[in-house]
Amino acid sequence: MTLNRRIFLGTGAATAASLAAAAVFAAGHGKPRVVVVGGGAGGATAARYIAKDSKGEIAVTLIEPTRQYYTCFFSNLYLGGFKEMDDLGHSYGSLATGGVNVVHDYAVGVDRDAKTVALASGGSVPYNKLILSPGIDFVDGAVEGWDLSAQNAMPHAYKGGSQTELLKAQLMAMPEGGTFAMVAPPNPYRCPPGPYERISMVAHYLKANNPTAKILVADPKEKFSKQSLFQEGWSNHYSGMIDWIGSDFGGGNVVVDPDAMTLSIDGEVTNVDVCNVIPAMKAGHIAELAGVTEGNWAPVNAADMSSKADADIYVLGDAAQQGDMPKSGYSANSQAKVCANAVRGALTGSKVFPAKFSNTCWSLIDTDDGVKVGATYEATPEKITKVDGFISATGESAELRKTTYEESEGWYAGITADMFGT
Numbered sequence: 476m477t478l479n480r481r482i483f484l485g486t487g488a489a490t491a492a493s494l495a496a497a498a499v500f501a502a503g504h505g506k507p508r509v510v511v512v513g514g515g516a517g518g519a520t521a522a523r524y525i526a527k528d529s530k531g532e533i534a535v536t537l538i539e540p541t542r543q544y545y546t547c548f549f550s551n552l553y554l555g556g557f558k559e560m561d562d563l564g565h566s567y568g569s570l571a572t573g574g575v576n577v578v579h580d581y582a583v584g585v586d587r588d589a590k591t592v593a594l595a596s597g598g599s600v601p602y603n604k605l606i607l608s609p610g611i612d613f614v615d616g617a618v619e620g621w622d623l624s625a626q627n628a629m630p631h632a633y634k635g636g637s638q639t640e641l642l643k644a645q646l647m648a649m650p651e652g653g654t655f656a657m658v659a660p661p662n663p664y665r666c667p668p669g670p671y672e673r674i675s676m677v678a679h680y681l682k683a684n685n686p687t688a689k690i691l692v693a694d695p696k697e698k699f700s701k702q703s704l705f706q707e708g709w710s711n712h713y714s715g716m717i718d719w720i721g722s723d724f725g726g727g728n729v730v731v732d733p734d735a736m737t738l739s740i741d742g743e744v745t746n747v748d749v750c751n752v753i754p755a756m757k758a759g760h761i762a763e764l765a766g767v768t769e770g771n772w773a774p775v776n777a778a779d780m781s782s783k784a785d786a787d788i789y790v791l792g793d794a795a796q797q798g799d800m801p802k803s804g805y806s807a808n809s810q811a812k813v814c815a816n817a818v819r820g821a822l823t824g825s826k827v828f829p830a831k832f833s834n835t836c837w838s839l840i841d842t843d844d845g846v847k848v849g850a851t852y853e854a855t856p857e858k859i860t861k862v863d864g865f866i867s868a869t870g871e872s873a874e875l876r877k878t879t880y881e882e883s884e885g886w887y888a889g890i891t892a893d894m895f896g897t
């Protein structure tokens with residue numbers, strides 16, 4: 476990839492996009508090709524919508540290494556004993572029968588000149604439009620003493636599947652009166668309330684099974700999502716069990732030792748039985764390999780989620796630097812529909828609707844005690860901009876909290892059906 480081409484694509488995005496669409500037809504290449512990398516909340520939704528709505532006019536290939544996608548959403552409820560692992564797993568069969576060419580492989584490179592995606596197995600796949608939704612990877616060296624080789628001793632459980640199961644097994648094996656520690660991540664990261672819902676669910680489990688156990692949270696932030704709601708819930712349900720140490724008290728000055736199973740917070744060393752290290756995050760590595768990242772994330776245009784570096788590449792979900800939306804499954808799904816509509820329009824001339832986005836993040840604090848925060852958004856020239864928001868209030872009735880939890884159950888069923896077509 477030459478510097479000249481990057482500058483051309485970066486500065487003439489709209490022109491480049493329309494020229495590319497025209498070229499697909501003019502060259503008589505048959506169906507335009509969309510390749511989607513990553514079959515999660517963003518990628519599965521985008522692949523499904525483009526295949527479904529284009530009614531076979533566009534050839535859609537989805538590249539995803541796993542055969543079963545385990546959602547991170549509701550994985551904390553699995554830790555708390557409210558869900559089984561099987562409840563979180565979803566396969567790609569319905570996407571395949573719905574017209575998506577599902578390739579179980581790993582994308583290892585993008586050649587933006589040749590417009591191909593290289594696969595770990597050796598082949599490559601050509602595209603006219605490429606959609607990247609690879610989720611997150613971790614920033615090297617973000618937590619002193621921890622790297623991926625330590626993830627079995629000190630799991631992150633911030634990607635779905637085996638890591639979540641490992642953390643649950645460690646929680647269940649804790650000695651009586653032991654210590655569960657969490658190293659919380661700095662902003663921005665996937666699912667802002669996720670670590671605090673996890674603390675709630677771990678506390679729920681321990682209260683029933685190991686009531687003298689303690690929870691220690693080292694946090695590099697001064698404050699966190701839905702803080703007053705969580706802290707109210709912790710004091711109502713788990714009084715005296717949770718010790719949250721924010722940045723004002725050295726929560727950001729952390730060293731872990733996975734061999735000794737110790738956590739040092741601002742120089743004070745504690746022996747821990749479980750240590751859930753959630754390091755700082757960055758866009759999934761393939762975005763970096765494609766050359767569409769700036770720093771840790773991939774900047775995109777709000778109107779269609781196209782990369783600011785390349786008009787034929789789109790970045791969805793956690794990997795994107797888009798503006799005001801939190802990195803959530805709901806956001807990724809919402810962005811994917813905007814992107815799918817725009818990509819279809821660019822390739823087939825179908826009508827493109829103005830971009831509108833929404834998000835809600837529910838969290839469960841204890842049985843039937845659900846809270847939520849959410850907003851609607853629109854595309855402005857600079858970014859995805861928040862229009863209106865809402866959040867649960869402290870002191871709400873038990874009845875309302877139960878309704879909020881039930882709402883989240885409905886959302887889970889709806890989003891997974893929307894992603895996988897099941």
Ligand code: FAD
Nearest residue numbers: 513515516517547548582609610666792793803804805807
């Ligand atoms: P993902 O869903 O992670 O999908 C990425 C996919 O890309 C993966 O399947 C991966 O295998 C694949 N991939 C990566 N690299 C490659 C490559 N090189 N080649 C091919 N495939 C690749 N969100 C909510 O909305 N509500 C919640 O309640 C909620 N709770 C959460 C709780 C926890 C504990 C966590 C960790 C997250 C939670 N989230 C929640 C956030 C949500 O899971 C993510 O924001 C969402 O999954 C992001 O979607 P995505 O498409 O960007 O990435």
